[in-house]
Amino acid sequence: MKLSFRVNSKIEVLDVEPLTPLIEVLRDRLALIGAHQGCTGDNCGACTVLVNDVPVYACQVPVCQVDDAEVRTVEGLTADAERLAPLQEALAKAGATGCGFCTPGMLMIGLALRQRQPRPGPEELRELLSGNLCRCTGYEAIVQAMLEVME
Amino acid sequence: MSTAGVVLRARKMSTVQAERGVTPPIDARDKVLGKAAYVDDVAVDGLQHAVVLRSPYARAKILGVSLDMEADWEGITVVTAADIPGENAVCIGESRDWPLLASKGVRHEGEAVVVLCAPTLRAARAALKRIEVRYEPLEPLLDPRKSEDNSVQIFGQDNVFARTTIERGGPRGSGRWIECEWQVGAQDPVPLETHGVIAKPEKDGSLTLFGTMSRPEWVQQTLREALKLSTVTVIQSVIGGGRSCRAEVPVQLAAHAALCAIRIGKPVKLQLSRTEQLRYTAKRHPLQVTLRTQVDEVGRLHRVEARLLLDGGAYATSSAQALETAILHALGPYHCDSVYVHGVVVATNRPPNAALAEFDIAAMHFCIERQMDQIANSRTLNPVAVRKVNVLRGGDSLHTGDVLRWAVGVEVVETAERLAKAPLVAVRRPGPAKSLPGQGVGLSLCCLQPQGGGAVSVELRGEKIRLLVPYVDAGEGHPTRFAVLVSRALKVPISSVVVRPMDTSRIQPSMASPPEIQLALGRVVQRLVKIVAQEVGSRSSDFARLLKKRTSTKRIRVEEPILPREGLSVAFHAAIVDLLVDPDTGEVTLRRIVTTSAGRRPVHARMSQIELEGAVGRAIGSALSEKLEVGPQGAWRVSGMGGIPKAGAMPELVTEFILAPDTLGPAEPEDGVGGAVLGAIAQAIEQATGAVMRAVPMHPEQVLKALP
Numbered sequence: 058m059k060l061s062f063r064v065n066s067k068i069e070v071l072d073v074e075p076l077t078p079l080i081e082v083l084r085d086r087l088a089l090i091g092a093h094q095g096c097t098g099d100n101c102g103a104c105t106v107l108v109n110d111v112p113v114y115a116c117q118v119p120v121c122q123v124d125d126a127e128v129r130t131v132e133g134l135t136a137d138a139e140r141l142a143p144l145q146e147a148l149a150k151a152g153a154t155g156c157g158f159c160t161p162g163m164l165m166i167g168l169a170l171r172q173r174q175p176r177p178g179p180e181e182l183r184e185l186l187s188g189n190l191c192r193c194t195g196y197e198a199i200v201q202a203m204l205e206v207m208e
Numbered sequence: 209m210s211t212a213g214v215v216l217r218a219r220k221m222s223t224v225q226a227e228r229g230v231t232p233p234i235d236a237r238d239k240v241l242g243k244a245a246y247v248d249d250v251a252v253d254g255l256q257h258a259v260v261l262r263s264p265y266a267r268a269k270i271l272g273v274s275l276d277m278e279a280d281w282e283g284i285t286v287v288t289a290a291d292i293p294g295e296n297a298v299c300i301g302e303s304r305d306w307p308l309l310a311s312k313g314v315r316h317e318g319e320a321v322v323v324l325c326a327p328t329l330r331a332a333r334a335a336l337k338r339i340e341v342r343y344e345p346l347e348p349l350l351d352p353r354k355s356e357d358n359s360v361q362i363f364g365q366d367n368v369f370a371r372t373t374i375e376r377g378g379p380r381g382s383g384r385w386i387e388c389e390w391q392v393g394a395q396d397p398v399p400l401e402t403h404g405v406i407a408k409p410e411k412d413g414s415l416t417l418f419g420t421m422s423r424p425e426w427v428q429q430t431l432r433e434a435l436k437l438s439t440v441t442v443i444q445s446v447i448g449g450g451r452s453c454r455a456e457v458p459v460q461l462a463a464h465a466a467l468c469a470i471r472i473g474k475p476v477k478l479q480l481s482r483t484e485q486l487r488y489t490a491k492r493h494p495l496q497v498t499l500r501t502q503v504d505e506v507g508r509l510h511r512v513e514a515r516l517l518l519d520g521g522a523y524a525t526s527s528a529q530a531l532e533t534a535i536l537h538a539l540g541p542y543h544c545d546s547v548y549v550h551g552v553v554v555a556t557n558r559p560p561n562a563a564l565a566e567f568d569i570a571a572m573h574f575c576i577e578r579q580m581d582q583i584a585n586s587r588t589l590n591p592v593a594v595r596k597v598n599v600l601r602g603g604d605s606l607h608t609g610d611v612l613r614w615a616v617g618v619e620v621v622e623t624a625e626r627l628a629k630a631p632l633v634a635v636r637r638p639g640p641a642k643s644l645p646g647q648g649v650g651l652s653l654c655c656l657q658p659q660g661g662g663a664v665s666v667e668l669r670g671e672k673i674r675l676l677v678p679y680v681d682a683g684e685g686h687p688t689r690f691a692v693l694v695s696r697a698l699k700v701p702i703s704s705v706v707v708r709p710m711d712t713s714r715i716q717p718s719m720a721s722p723p724e725i726q727l728a729l730g731r732v733v734q735r736l737v738k739i740v741a742q743e744v745g746s747r748s749s750d751f752a753r754l755l756k757k758r759t760s761t762k763r764i765r766v767e768e769p770i771l772p773r774e775g776l777s778v779a780f781h782a783a784i785v786d787l788l789v790d791p792d793t794g795e796v797t798l799r800r801i802v803t804t805s806a807g808r809r810p811v812h813a814r815m816s817q818i819e820l821e822g823a824v825g826r827a828i829g830s831a832l833s834e835k836l837e838v839g840p841q842g843a844w845r846v847s848g849m850g851g852i853p854k855a856g857a858m859p860e861l862v863t864e865f866i867l868a869p870d871t872l873g874p875a876e877p878e879d880g881v882g883g884a885v886l887g888a889i890a891q892a893i894e895q896a897t898g899a900v901m902r903a904v905p906m907h908p909e910q911v912l913k914a915l916p
């Protein structure tokens with residue numbers, strides 16, 4: 058199946074099996090390795106990307122569903138590696154990266170929540186992050202860093 | 209176990225609040241950019257993909273392996289035990305009982321029988337279905353108690369992998385006896401990234417392995433003995449968490465990938481699926497403990513008798529080490545002169561378990577902390593007071609004979625009590641109206657044995673200082689701490705310090721602990737300053753100034769051995785947990801956890817704090833949400849990744865560090881906090897409901913069952 062969608066503002070036209078999980082297409086076809094696969098699906102959130110600004114588990118979305126859509130991955134957060142995006146800067150500065158495997162997913166869910174109005178407060182933020190697991194940090198550093206950016 | 213010489217009473221301590229806005233981790237930029245290279249992120253030309261055919265039976269004879277000749281085997285390479293040129297054994301320290309691939313029989317569900325590789329993962333998985341292994345199933349032994357009885361023999365004469373007894377002081381005449389049984393089920397460290405390895409044959413006949421291996425020396429030894437490969441380089445990838453669980457299983461994976469790679473002369477990747485990782489990889493040894501304690505009217509311990517039974521699973525691997533850790537922590541942070549401790553690790557037909565220090569220490573503390581609560585109950589004493597009466601003091605000796613040079617058990621509890629008096633900041637998820645509030649206290653002690661070994665090197669290349677350190681990081685941030693230490697000592701910006709990841713072609717692996725490495729780095733840096741001063745003919749010790757004077761561009765490399773610490777490195781912790789229990793559903797809602805931790809002065813307080821918060825999170829996960837059930841053939845049936853709590857389940861966290869006397873070699877302040885948290889959660893549930901929690905995990909069903 059021929060598909061066309063935008064990834065980080067770049068148009069991609071691909072010939073792929075329609076049911077291939079989006080995560081596989083991003084990683085194997087487009088070499089966007091930032092989103093990770095941490096579980097068998099629906100659990101860890103390491104694969105979180107935005108599809109039309111909505112956070113999704115890329116391991117659960119068949120690629121045919123993003124036909125014509127706009128996909129954003131961690132690679133699209135900043136165009137210039139010297140200048141991190143505010144959320145990236147905040148997580149790095151707070152030391153909230155641990156092993157870093159959850160980090161790209163956290164950044165993408167963080168970006169989606171940052172765009173929400175009204176912005177979530179600390180308790181709501183914790184609840185909203187519950188679909189993204191982190192074993193290293195106990196979340197506190199991540200939550201604080203995100204709140205800083207959201208203020 | 210060694211005896212430390214110097215005795216020092218706890219001396220005046222100051223407390224540190226971890227400051228914010230300090231040096232970010234040196235690898236943070238790559239990680240937030242999504243550029244950090246985990247195994248599965250690395251593109252290698254001509255990469256082949258390996259998968260493993262695993263036994264569906266817990267115990268069976270293998271009658272034969274055959275390929276479906278109707279299938280297309282073009283481009284597919286199949287490897288069995290018969291293809292191993294040397295000894296069919298994974299080298300885990302001295303242990304050699306675990307085969308690379310099963311040959312005559314299997315001893316646990318999920319045991320590797322065949323490995324194959326193909327140009328794509330899909331093709332490899334499809335080919336796996338076209339292989340038939342014929343088994344003759346045998347009655348499995350899944351219960352460690354039955355294994356201890358020796359009614360069925362599955363290992364040696366007595367099913368025992370390791371056994372240790374320690375006796376100090378004789379039985380005492382007086383006091384009341386309290387006997388209890390405690391259990392801590394298996395725990396999975398649940399790293400977010402599964403284990404993975406890429407094996408790449410080099411033109412010169414050597415082999416390079418890249419991946420999530422934290423014990424490169426075991427990989428090298430295994431490939432030397434099993435594959436007769438003398439030149440093997442092990443390079444660590446960025447590792448997605450769980451350093452301790454990266455020791456055993458990745459050695460076997462590395463050997464599987466290597467077998468294929470050598471055979472076809474192409475690079476081969478083997479990465480476990482999440483299901484394989486959850487079901488078949490090593491967990492912390494399930495632990496059963498019988499504790500008999502004799503106490504006086506104030507709850508002081510007169511005699512402690514502990515019997516420990518650990519389920520080692522099908523192969524010994526690092527069971528002896530897990531037992532050693534459990535025995536060393538058998539009395540937790542408490543002192544008693546009259547002690548009998550007996551521990552045994554037995555074989556069962558379950559996937560082999562591994563020594564996982566953080567969890568091993570926490571598990572033992574759950575038992576001893578629960579016992580302290582029952583001592584308090586039996587005499588209607590205050591549980592905090594009972595702890596204070598018994599907690600180790602500086603100069604006390606452990607049951608192992610090690611003398612503690614400093615101990616601040618009382619101080620950590622008192623600091624935690626003070627912190628816990630503050631009103632709860634935000635009552636998170638207040639829970640149903642009739643939820644019962646409970647508050648519990650827990651203590652823990654973390655002892656690290658002196659290890660030493662290997663060396664650290666610094667290289668001065670122009671303005672850059674490169675550190676070669678025998679440490680495999682899986683996200684604990686020690687490389688950042690090494691860099692901070694060196695940049696501070698030399699007064700150079702952290703950006704000029706580079707820490708190389710583990711690479712055996714440049715760094716000799718070592719068991720040394722981070723504090724030991726830090727001490728060696730301190731020495732090596734001093735030597736570097738002297739060498740540069742000599743070179744520029746100066747007496748100054750100001751490195752920045754010396755560098756400015758330096759005109760030579762010659763590379764300077766200085767090496768310094770890592771010496772084992774004298775005596776144990778220890779850290780003390782207290783935790784106070786506030787929670788709510790819904791008496792109808794048994795649901796536990798954590799509201800606040802206060803921890804106080806005493807250890808060495810953290811090199812990077814912020815990083816220690818985050819590590820500590822992570823460890824608290826893992827303890828919460830194993831206490832309340834982890835679900836590891838045993839399948840009919842003994843492998844784990846795990847629903848989700850319960851060992852990691854969700855963000856919304858995390859309580860308010862208040863942490864404080866107390867500095868121990870620096871020069872005496874305490875552990876990092878975050879080491880071993882989990883035990884205090886486990887104990888405190890159990891006590892708080894008991895305080896709220898009267899339910900005596902005798903086992904971990906403490907799911908709602910278990911809480912309901914334990915209600916009086």
Ligand code: FES
Pocket residue numbers: 093094095096097098099100101102103104105114115116117
């Ligand atoms: S990989 Fe998608 S949720 Fe875990």
Ligand code: FES
Pocket residue numbers: 153154155156157158159160190191192193194400448449683
């Ligand atoms: S940083 Fe390791 S899982 Fe989040």
